[in-house]
Amino acid sequence: MTQYECQRCHRVFQRVGIENVCPVCAPLDEEDFRKIKEFLTEYPGASSNEVMRHTGVSLRQIKRYLKEERLEIVGDNKGFIRCELCGKPLNSGRFCDLCYREGISKEQKEVKATSYTRLNEDKHKYTTEVRYHGKK
Numbered sequence: 001m002t003q004y005e006c007q008r009c010h011r012v013f014q015r016v017g018i019e020n021v022c023p024v025c026a027p028l029d030e031e032d033f034r035k036i037k038e039f040l041t042e043y044p045g046a047s048s049n050e051v052m053r054h055t056g057v058s059l060r061q062i063k064r065y066l067k068e069e070r071l072e073i074v075g076d077n078k079g080f081i082r083c084e085l086c087g088k089p090l091n092s093g094r095f096c097d098l099c100y101r102e103g104i105s106k107e108q109k110e111v112k113a114t115s116y117t118r119l120n121e122d123k124h125k126y127t128t129e130v131r132y133h134g135k136k
């Protein structure tokens with residue numbers, strides 16, 4: 001287990017896998033995601049700003065859901081999220097195809113490989129889409 005700062009409330013907690021939020025925030029985080037999912041089911045392809053306005057979920061959090069591959073940008077993403085290693089614009093996830101291996105092996109140095117694999121298998125990706133409307 002490692003000490004990790006909760007991405008929602010910034011409390012430090014004992015991380016058991018690759019979760020990004022503490023046990024207190026986990027249900028709230030699920031609830032926020034559910035709101036986004038519902039909104040996007042009704043308005044597919046809504047911009048991230050629209051999602052923020054209608055669900056009250058912060059852009060920072062929407063960005064995190066994108067990095068967690070629970071949401072995906074459709075169309076031109078204008079660099080709303082970028083590869084954490086090379087900075088290439090991405091539609092979802094944390095690393096581009098080229099950096100994926102390197103990125104994941106870095107991650108695995110911090111987290112036990114077994115728990116990573118387990119969580120990865122459990123992860124299901126929703127097909128709802130966020131489209132980022134950048135200025136043309």
Ligand SMILES: [Zn+2]
Nearest residue numbers: 006009022025
């Ligand atoms: Zn928290």
Ligand SMILES: [Zn+2]
Nearest residue numbers: 083086096099
């Ligand atoms: Zn990259």
